[in-house]
Amino acid sequence: xxxxxxxxxxxxxxxxxxxxxxxxxxxxxxxxxxxxxxxxxxxxxxxxxxxxxxxxxxxxxxxxxxxxxxxxxxxxxxxxxx
Numbered sequence: 001x002x003x004x005x006x007x008x009x010x011x012x013x014x015x016x017x018x019x020x021x022x023x024x025x026x027x028x029x030x031x032x033x034x035x036x037x038x039x040x041x042x043x044x045x046x047x048x049x050x051x052x053x054x055x056x057x058x059x060x061x062x063x064x065x066x067x068x069x070x071x072x073x074x075x076x077x078x079x080x081x082x
Contacts (some may be wrong), residue, residue, distance in 0.1 A: 005032050008080065012039065047071070049079040 001017030013036050038082055051073040053061070061067045073079040 001027065003027060005031065011080065025076060049073060049082060051075055051079045 001016065001020065001024040003017075004015045006013050006015070014028075014031060016028065016033070018024070049071045050061075052075060053072065058067075058072075061070070061072075069080060071079075073082065
């Protein structure tokens with residue numbers, strides 16, 4: 001799994017490529033905690049948005065009923081506007 005971080009205004013965007021599972025979740029946690037420490041914000045709201053899903057991924061999320069859990073957008077611009 002690859003993780004990159006970039007910023008747009010005051011929003012930190014973590015781009016994850018690959019699978020998040022038990023073996024890769026510690027890396028995600030480490031980067032997320034590092035971003036929270038660097039921002040020095042007393043209040044943090046974590047919002048998970050998905051965008052740019054392939055038809056196969058969208059179908060898997062629909063079949064597993066996870067579409068109800070995540071906010072899903074067609075592209076990054078729509079996700080940032082949410």
